[in-house]
């Protein structure tokens with residue numbers, strides 16, 4: 122008899138032996154260079170030139186900065202978030218709150234949050250009221266908030282995290298089409314049936330990506346599908362095993378998929394580095410190739 126769930130039960134979330142990680146197919150992360158034909162570096166080199174030239178010309182946003190108050194950091198790493206804007210916002214007095222909301226791109230979005238109990242928790246990245254560039258700078262300069270990713274560019278903006286695989290109503294921005302023609306064309310040929318989010322995540326020299334996870338493994342039947350690309354392999358992402366206090370560092374990979382319900386972070390380095398992340402729904406053919414390569 123054929124079990125309809127055979128496709129779903131391919132052991133992708135069987136856990137990583139000797140760790141507390143969920144992983145993918147028993148590994149802390151999957152290196153995708155071969156599956157995506159990126160081994161030679163010829164494909165990504167022109168993208169790197171394009172991306173660097175665009176970084177030099179475009180305004181960038183910040184992201185991160187509230188992982189601790191979101192409750193998504195492991196206990197041993199919470200101190201590394203330094204000053205968290207969720208905690209700062211919760212403690213603002215009325216005068217400071219008025220100053221903060223006046224710096225919004227759309228102050229009306231904040232008006233009803235002011236009246237709502239706990240409303241300030243709905244502020245920030247991929248939540249109801251995104252921070253404006255001015256608010257981010259004020260939080261950094263006035264309150265010392267640490268934003269790990271200070272060179273963040275959304276090529277396909279996504280308003281809410283849970284919609285990151287949903288393409289409805291989304292498209293590449295005008296800036297993405299104008300400044301990233303090679304990159305957008307490359308992203309469009311990746312093995313997704315739908316893309317709901319695409320962004321560049323850059324860290325300034327000496328900054329680090331705070332360790333966090335993007336969901337609870339207990340809530341997960343299938344891992345969230347995405348590909349992270351490293352046109353130059355100088356950004357050291359790691360998957361963090363809190364139970365064993367151990368990093369599993371991604372080194373030298375051009376493309377990776379990891380289980381973002383496992384904790385993960387980025388090591389500090391004395392130079393700028395970035396990655397390109399694409400979230401969506403993999404094609405069945407790519408899922409089959411992943412299973413045959415790694416299961």
Ligand SMILES: [Fe+2]
Pocket residue numbers: 333334335381385
């Ligand atoms: Fe994450």
